[in-house]
Amino acid sequence: MRFLFKTDYEDDIKLFPHSGYLVSYGILLALLLIAPYFLSSYLMSQLVFVCIYATVGVALLILTGFTGQASLGHAAFLAIGAYTAAYLQKYNVPFPVYFLAAGGLTGIIGAMVGFPALRLTGIYLVIATISFALIVEEILARWESVTNGNEGMRVKTLSLLGVTVPRDSPTFYYLCLAVLVLTIVGTLNLLRSPTGRAFVAIRDSETAARSMGVNVALYKVKSFAISAAITGFAGVLFAHKLSFISPEMFTLQLSIEFIIVILIGGTFSLHGAVLGAIFIVMIDPFLTYLKDDMPGMIAGIAATFGAGPAAAGSIKSNVAAFASLNGLKGAIYGIIIVLFVLFEPLGLYGRWLKIKLFFQLFPLYKRATFKRQKIYVKSERNR
Amino acid sequence: MLDFVQQLVSGVALGCVYGLIALGFVLVYKATEVVNFAQGDLMMLGGFFAFTFIGMMGLNYWIGFAGAVAAMALFGMLAERVVVRPILGYPQFSIIMATIGLGYFLRSIAGMIWGTDDLKIETPFSQGVLRIGSLVLAYDKLSVIAATMILCTLLWLFFNKTTLGTAMRASSENMLAAYYMGIPVKRVVSVVWAISAAVATCAGVLLAPITFIHSNVGLVLGLKAFPAAVLGGFGSIPGAVVGGVLIGVIESMAGFYLPEGWKDVAPYIVLLAVLLLKPEGLFGHHVRKKV
Numbered sequence: 001m002r003f004l005f006k007t008d009y010e011d012d013i014k015l016f017p018h019s020g021y022l023v024s025y026g027i028l029l030a031l032l033l034i035a036p037y038f039l040s041s042y043l044m045s046q047l048v049f050v051c052i053y054a055t056v057g058v059a060l061l062i063l064t065g066f067t068g069q070a071s072l073g074h075a076a077f078l079a080i081g082a083y084t085a086a087y088l089q090k091y092n093v094p095f096p097v098y099f100l101a102a103g104g105l106t107g108i109i110g111a112m113v114g115f116p117a118l119r120l121t122g123i124y125l126v127i128a129t130i131s132f133a134l135i136v137e138e139i140l141a142r143w144e145s146v147t148n149g150n151e152g153m154r155v156k157t158l159s160l161l162g163v164t165v166p167r168d169s170p171t172f173y174y175l176c177l178a179v180l181v182l183t184i185v186g187t188l189n190l191l192r193s194p195t196g197r198a199f200v201a202i203r204d205s206e207t208a209a210r211s212m213g214v215n216v217a218l219y220k221v222k223s224f225a226i227s228a229a230i231t232g233f234a235g236v237l238f239a240h241k242l243s244f245i246s247p248e249m250f251t252l253q254l255s256i257e258f259i260i261v262i263l264i265g266g267t268f269s270l271h272g273a274v275l276g277a278i279f280i281v282m283i284d285p286f287l288t289y290l291k292d293d294m295p296g297m298i299a300g301i302a303a304t305f306g307a308g309p310a311a312a313g314s315i316k317s318n319v320a321a322f323a324s325l326n327g328l329k330g331a332i333y334g335i336i337i338v339l340f341v342l343f344e345p346l347g348l349y350g351r352w353l354k355i356k357l358f359f360q361l362f363p364l365y366k367r368a369t370f371k372r373q374k375i376y377v378k379s380e381r382n383r
Numbered sequence: 384m385l386d387f388v389q390q391l392v393s394g395v396a397l398g399c400v401y402g403l404i405a406l407g408f409v410l411v412y413k414a415t416e417v418v419n420f421a422q423g424d425l426m427m428l429g430g431f432f433a434f435t436f437i438g439m440m441g442l443n444y445w446i447g448f449a450g451a452v453a454a455m456a457l458f459g460m461l462a463e464r465v466v467v468r469p470i471l472g473y474p475q476f477s478i479i480m481a482t483i484g485l486g487y488f489l490r491s492i493a494g495m496i497w498g499t500d501d502l503k504i505e506t507p508f509s510q511g512v513l514r515i516g517s518l519v520l521a522y523d524k525l526s527v528i529a530a531t532m533i534l535c536t537l538l539w540l541f542f543n544k545t546t547l548g549t550a551m552r553a554s555s556e557n558m559l560a561a562y563y564m565g566i567p568v569k570r571v572v573s574v575v576w577a578i579s580a581a582v583a584t585c586a587g588v589l590l591a592p593i594t595f596i597h598s599n600v601g602l603v604l605g606l607k608a609f610p611a612a613v614l615g616g617f618g619s620i621p622g623a624v625v626g627g628v629l630i631g632v633i634e635s636m637a638g639f640y641l642p643e644g645w646k647d648v649a650p651y652i653v654l655l656a657v658l659l660l661k662p663e664g665l666f667g668h669h670v671r672k673k674v
Contacts, residue, residue, distance in 0.1 A: 070476055116655060119662040122475055123418050127613045128658055130606075131651035142644040252606070256483060263480050327598075330491030337484025341477050342469050372473065 013192040015185075032177060036170035042285075044173055048241055049281045050274075051176035052234050055183050057261040057273030059230035062187060064259070065267040066196065067223040068203030069117065072255045073129030076136035077228045079250035080106045081235020086153040086245060087146055095160050103232040110228020114221035133255055140247040152246025155239045167241050176237050183230055184270055190226070199223055260333075264340050266347025275348040283336075287329055295320040345372060385517060390639045391632060396524035398631020399531040400593070402624035403586040404608035405615070406534060407579040409623040412612075413542065414551040414575035417467060417478050421486035422583055423605020424493075425462075429455045429584025430596040431493055434502050444506055452584045459580025460573050467576070468569065472558065486602070494598040501595040504588065523592040530589050531624060534582060539620045551575060555618075607634075610654045615666050622666030629653070 002020075006012050016022050036044055056074060063069050081102040088098035113132055120128050140147045147153065158165045158172065165171045190196045198219045201209035210216050239245050257280060265276025299316035307315065344351055350370070358365045404426055411419045419425075432454050436447035466481050506523065513520045542548040554561040554568045562568045587596070594600055611630045615622025630650045637649035657665065 064476075070479075116659045120658060123412075123479075123617060124613060124658060124662060126418075126479065127609060128655060131610065131655050134606075134651050135648050135655075138644060138648045259480065327491035327494040330487050331495070334484045334486070334488030334491065337487065338466055338481050341481040341484065342466070345470075345473070345477055 015188055015192075029181070033174075036173060041168060044170070045168060045241075046281050046285065048167075048173050048176050048237075050277045051173075051180045052237050052241065053258070053261055053277035053281055054274045055176075055180050055234040055237075056231050056258050057265065057277050058180075058183050058187050058270055059227045059234070060258050060262050061267065061270060061273050062190070062199070062230070063223050063227035065262060065272070066191060066203060067199040067220065069220065069223065070122075070126050071129045071227075072126055072252065072259065073113070073133035073136075074227075074231055074258045075250040075252070075254035076133040077106050077110060077231035078235040078238060078254070079136060079140060079245075079247070080109055081232030082155075082239035082245050082250075083140065083147055083153070083235075084232070085236040085239050086155045089156055095158060099233065099236050102236045103229045106232025106235065107225045107229030110231075111221050111225035113228070114224030117224065118217050118220055130252065130255075133250075133252060137247050137250060140250070147247070150247060152244055155243050155245060157243075158240045167243055172240070176241075179233060179237060180274075183233070184274075187230075187270060195219065195222065260337060262347075263337070264347055266349035268346065269349050271349040271352075272347050275352075279348065283333075284329075287332065346370065386639070389518060390635050392518060392520060393524070394632035394635030395628055396520070396528055396631070397635055398611075398628035399528045399624070400586070400590060400604070400627070401608045401611040401630050402627025403527065403531045403534065403589070404583065404604055405612035405623035405627050406531075406538065406620065407583045407586070408609065408612040409615075409617060409620055410538065410579040410582065411575060413618050413620070414555050415467075415471070415572050416475070416555055417471075418475065418482070418617075419579070420479055420482040420605075421462070421489060422579070423601030423603075423608065424486040424489040425455065425459065425580050425601070426583040426587040426590075426604070427596065427598060427601030428458065428489055428493055428587070429580070430504075430587030430591050430600070431497050431502070432584065433588040433591065434497070434504055434596055437504050438502065444504075448588055451588060452581045455580045455584040456577040459576040459578075459583075462580070463573050463576035468572070471572065486605075490598050490602065497596075497598070499598060501597045502591075503595055504591040506588075506592050523589075527589045527593070530585060531627075534585060535620060535624045538578075538582070542620065547571070547574070607650065610650055614654055614657055616663055619666035626665065 002018065004011075004017055011017075016025075035047060039047065056078060059077075060071065060074055063071055084102035084105050085098050088101060093101075113129070117125055117128055141150050143149075157167070158175075160171075160175070163171075165175065191199070198209065198214045201212065201214055202216055202219055202223075206216055242249070261276035261280050262272055263276070264279050265272030265274065295316045298319050299312040302315050303309070303312045340347065346353070354370055357369065404423060407422045407425065408419060411417055411422070429451055433447055433451035436442050436450045437444055440447075442450065462485060466485050467478065470477055470481060506526075511522050513522060513525060542552060550561070550566045550571050551574075553564065554566055554571050558568055561571075587600075590600075590604070594604065607630060608627065611627035612623050613626070614629060615624070615626030630653075633649050633653050634646055638646035641649065
């Protein structure tokens, strides 16, 4: 096990605490860069969605994970980014301009949402963000001169500096990857700056932060604006990837999905956003795969344990019927959320840290290291 | 003028529906400070249970109703035991997520068992309307209004006048202190979930003639009932009903007087405005914390 001796603050806030980080992240980046050459086009397309979801996840982590302000309205920010891009594109605005404009506009709207949210905490904030998202959804459906209403808008192929970039080309993937990497690096830098420290202070105790001289209102609005702006950038990519957007894509369901991304990944580290995005995007193909292959597999297992061909056949058809039931996906979704909340509240990244620590400390690992403290004295009404 | 009164009355009827569901939210919140996002889905499940008893097994309406309420009370305890109890005392965010997960699960399971068609229960209130002058009010809506008023009064009395109700309020204020005072906190929480599931079932069965029963009814109505609970101040039982009625009236007025599209957003705009001016809702009480 490696011990890091830190002698001053600069050591403590290094992006890469030791050379191992540089090597492992370098290898990861290299693998991602050559991915288009050996992955199938379907997996590439899923990888693009992973990048987009992870970008939104990072945005949500800034707000929920690090500033402690829950939001169930991020689908609305994504929608604003996507529609801004689609609208400006109609007037032949070049990509860099509308990309920045979408992020800027979403950031401004995010700040405007942040102002009313200043006085709200907990459940009231959740319902305020839900209300905001529902209002945006309705506006998108009704403001037909701009958004084309429920018929939706077609998004033209991305054209970057005169070169067309189709939505399933490797270049588009590189663009999404670049946005994700820039977002992550930018966020890491933000979090080790005074602004990021203020965010974390607000999360841990608003009163304590205020008494330390943190301008709580200003930093909350900043957090909302930054989070919304990043989501707006992701929205532009989302619109290009789907090439068609309509209001019913940006529902509460999508907001919940984003929350699930950070919940499953882990809300205390940026790794969580990426791991959660991989999980959420890959669960669909995985379930489809199970649906197609599980019946045969289970019948095969039954046959090896001595079931006759007739019994194996009936098992196979029963399992197939079960797997193709409507709504099985929703049930599995629900079970996964509940299981994660109950058994792995630190998320996938927390699990990874635990496994890592287990091997580092090998015979001396204690489960209590990661035990959560229960706080029963907690009436929010008296806060 | 007649239009206005008619809209007002139907708004109140609609609002009582929201209020009835909101009561369940408030109950769980009041006793445990847990926000149960699966409340609407408990209501949906209650409706399906009643459909099974009345529509499929052919029981008498009232027996089926009582059976569904009892079954759902047990189910509420089960859900509390499995999903909520292990994470009591952890941050609210995890509990919200757990109940959202529970909601997903219940919706899909109900869709698998009972199918995706709209189901209907024959009730004694399904037919007929009450006429007062030129006002028209259907019996099924009247039954909802009456049930909301009765349940609201009963629950208010329960919380403020009985020992168990006081124990619930105590454990919501400070779980650990309540435990030291000899209150069986776990059992109290479990009873609260049973009661709120039972209230949700009442809502589900009474709504059956109006909204029909399908697996998404809980999500749709829950999203309207939730602002109602917030508008009234989350911890207040009369507040839930008042909030529900307000939301209902606003919705029906906006549907009648404003252009198309306002009907669905107007309640949320009002909600945001109220939260902006009074962040703790209309009836919530705000206590400042000493540092």
